[in-house]
Amino acid sequence: MRSLAIAERERALFSARPPRPAIERLQMAQDTYHQPVLEREIVEFFSRTSAGVIVDATLGGGGHAAALLAAAPERRLLGIDRDPEARAAAATRLAPFGERVRIVTATFATMAEVVADQSDFLGDEGVSGVLMDLGVSSHQLDESRRGFSFRADAPLDMRMDPTQGITAAQYLQTADLHDFVRLLRANGEDRFAGAIARSVLERRPTTTAELTEAVERAVPMAARRRGHVATRVFQALRIVVNDEVDELDAGLAAALDVLAPGGLLAVISYHSGEDRAVKAALHEAATGGCHCPYELGCVCGAVARVTLTRASALLASPEEIDVNPRARSARLRTAQKVGP
Numbered sequence: 001m002r003s004l005a006i007a008e009r010e011r012a013l014f015s016a017r018p019p020r021p022a023i024e025r026l027q028m029a030q031d032t033y034h035q036p037v038l039e040r041e042i043v044e045f046f047s048r049t050s051a052g053v054i055v056d057a058t059l060g061g062g063g064h065a066a067a068l069l070a071a072a073p074e075r076r077l078l079g080i081d082r083d084p085e086a087r088a089a090a091a092t093r094l095a096p097f098g099e100r101v102r103i104v105t106a107t108f109a110t111m112a113e114v115v116a117d118q119s120d121f122l123g124d125e126g127v128s129g130v131l132m133d134l135g136v137s138s139h140q141l142d143e144s145r146r147g148f149s150f151r152a153d154a155p156l157d158m159r160m161d162p163t164q165g166i167t168a169a170q171y172l173q174t175a176d177l178h179d180f181v182r183l184l185r186a187n188g189e190d191r192f193a194g195a196i197a198r199s200v201l202e203r204r205p206t207t208t209a210e211l212t213e214a215v216e217r218a219v220p221m222a223a224r225r226r227g228h229v230a231t232r233v234f235q236a237l238r239i240v241v242n243d244e245v246d247e248l249d250a251g252l253a254a255a256l257d258v259l260a261p262g263g264l265l266a267v268i269s270y271h272s273g274e275d276r277a278v279k280a281a282l283h284e285a286a287t288g289g290c291h292c293p294y295e296l297g298c299v300c301g302a303v304a305r306v307t308l309t310r311a312s313a314l315l316a317s318p319e320e321i322d323v324n325p326r327a328r329s330a331r332l333r334t335a336q337k338v339g340p
Contacts, residue, residue: 036063052128062090108251
């Protein structure tokens, strides 16, 4: 096991960078949409390639994008997001960068199609980097009308794109008990998954307060863990409503396809299911899908698609967590596409 001193030196090498330019400091002060997680580490990682286009596949309010653009004047950025509020906020924040930015309405699962359609913006340099910051944004949680949070009563919506698909309330109106139990268990709600599922589906809630009450009825006070009793239920519903499992699998595959040789991939996840999926996808790409016994070496002819730039996920520093508590659960995994 590495010593704490070695770990701290590694973090310092990975995250150190020059002071932020004035334009970035101004944008950071003006940002009320979402505070980007692991910003310094992301900027340092992508400093290995300053030319070409970075695809920010989860643009959000444009926090990471602004930092990346400010760090390299020759860099351009293609931003993808399905949330219209996020795109509007990002357009305002990134306006000072002018034609160096293009924002597209899409999901990261369709990244390959988006990149193909934006050939005029990419030019000959292609995609030098892809950033994926998964999960729900602080803005989406704070906007109670979106229904992502139990902190205020609101319609049970939870759609990343409020113009597409069914709401969480509509999902619960027709959800099967056994399927719902499996969904809750897949998202870490094990011991009381059955009781919670029965309580929720008996009431078929249509608001966040009704859902919270249904969960609280199913879990005894003495058995409640640290944190809110409904946290994992809200997470599970958000994931299924937005098809996040299939979206992530397709998005990771698309990212590896669109990257130019030598291009960089960075993925930030926030819960164990996401992180396992990212870790598995990068391991598969790093081994070329080889499953030969380690003792025999590879005899199947597998060809690696990426090299892992870190053996494990990078976590936020205690200092960042103090300023931005959401960073506590963040896990950053990075890789570089193998050259020709």
